[in-house]
Amino acid sequence: MNQKPGIIGKKLGFTQFYNDAGDVIRCTVIEAPNVTVLGKRTKEKDGYVALVLGMTDAKEKHLTKPQLGAFKKAGVPAKRVVKELRCHDDFAAKFEVGQVVKLDQVFEVGQLVDAKGKTRGRGFTGVMRRWNFAGFVQTHGTHEYRRHGGSIGTNMTPGRTLPNVKMGGQYGDETLSVLNLTVAKIDAERGLLFIQGGVPGAKSSLVTIRHAIKAKPKA
Amino acid sequence: MNMTKIQEFEQSLVRSDLPEFRVGDTLRVHYKIVEGDKDRIQVFQGVVIKRHRAGARSTFTVRKVSFNVGVERVFLLHSPRIDKIEIVSKGVVRRSRLFYLRELQGKAARVRDQKDA
Numbered sequence: 001m002n003q004k005p006g007i008i009g010k011k012l013g014f015t016q017f018y019n020d021a022g023d024v025i026r027c028t029v030i031e032a033p034n035v036t037v038l039g040k041r042t043k044e045k046d047g048y049v050a051l052v053l054g055m056t057d058a059k060e061k062h063l064t065k066p067q068l069g070a071f072k073k074a075g076v077p078a079k080r081v082v083k084e085l086r087c088h089d090d091f092a093a094k095f096e097v098g099q100v101v102k103l104d105q106v107f108e109v110g111q112l113v114d115a116k117g118k119t120r121g122r123g124f125t126g127v128m129r130r131w132n133f134a135g136f137v138q139t140h141g142t143h144e145y146r147r148h149g150g151s152i153g154t155n156m157t158p159g160r161t162l163p164n165v166k167m168g169g170q171y172g173d174e175t176l177s178v179l180n181l182t183v184a185k186i187d188a189e190r191g192l193l194f195i196q197g198g199v200p201g202a203k204s205s206l207v208t209i210r211h212a213i214k215a216k217p218k219a
Numbered sequence: 220m221n222m223t224k225i226q227e228f229e230q231s232l233v234r235s236d237l238p239e240f241r242v243g244d245t246l247r248v249h250y251k252i253v254e255g256d257k258d259r260i261q262v263f264q265g266v267v268i269k270r271h272r273a274g275a276r277s278t279f280t281v282r283k284v285s286f287n288v289g290v291e292r293v294f295l296l297h298s299p300r301i302d303k304i305e306i307v308s309k310g311v312v313r314r315s316r317l318f319y320l321r322e323l324q325g326k327a328a329r330v331r332d333q334k335d336a
Contacts, residue, residue: 012224012225013225014225015225015228015229015275016275016276017228017229017232017275018232018297018298018299021253022251022253022298022299022300024295024298029224029225029228031224187228190224192224192228
């Protein structure tokens with residue numbers, strides 16, 4: 001289970017800026033405004049350690065009474081997004097229930113992080129878009145076969161289509177992590193996190209940013 | 220609402236110390252070149268053949284002919300590597316993209332100066 005420290009946020013879009021050397025850094029902007037600790041899971045009580053984080057204020061009429069009770073207990077305004085992040089004891093100890101998590105408490109500029117998001121759903125998609133197949137020639141008498149994938153196997157041996165052959169199907173709308181991205185800039189005051197490179201998901205979708213799980217320690 | 224936060228951030232990158240110039244103008248761009256840990260300033264003089272106006276991400280393209288070879292450079296307008304921009308002359312042109320200059324040579328590949336117009 002991933003126990004790296006992290007935070008939830010909203011993907012805002014892309015931008016670029018100049019670093020001190022004058023190079024252009026192209027990055028994704030993640031907004032994590034008023035991410036609040038709603039509760040803690042503890043080893044004694046729950047058998048595991050985690051922080052319950054909430055983001056984006058919600059209208060009370062949109063929530064059920066049990067949900068509202070949980071917010072009332074934590075003493076924070078109701079939140080629309082609630083997510084648990086497993087973590088280590090010492091990271092959980094840094095935060096109190098009701099406390100707003102600042103980005104500079106979690107990340108530092110230059111470190112590697114993993115970004116998890118839900119990719120944009122493209123629906124049922126053909127092989128050209130989904131798997132970058134080349135398709136067929138558009139002329140020379142091609143008939144109703146321009147965007148097809150071609151053969152999906154042999155005849156008698158093995159007499160079946162092998163598993164995992166690339167075909168058309170649902171594309172996108174799946175959880176995807178991009179590993180080892182660099183934190184380019186942190187604006188803790190505005191709650192903006194700048195991550196170099198792309199982060200999966202549509203604009204204003206929920207993303208989870210955590211310390212890189214597979215990062216090699218510096219030699 | 221989403222865009223404004225990014226726009227707000229990009230606004231902070233915009234430089235206001237550079238002169239206004241237009242397509243067709245001849246510029247001297249003083250550009251910082253970083254070599255190892257030293258940097259020096261290189262001047263690139265030529266005609267602006269394109270401006271890409273996109274806020275903080277704006278660019279402009281300068282074309283010059285050097286030893287009979289056309290050279291075009293795209294500069295990021297708000298880059299801190301641009302030391303300064305001098306306007307050598309203002310040109311009179313009728314379009315926003317002067318790509319036709321690429322096809323022309325010698326005297327034909329000039330832009331009419333505003334002073335002569």
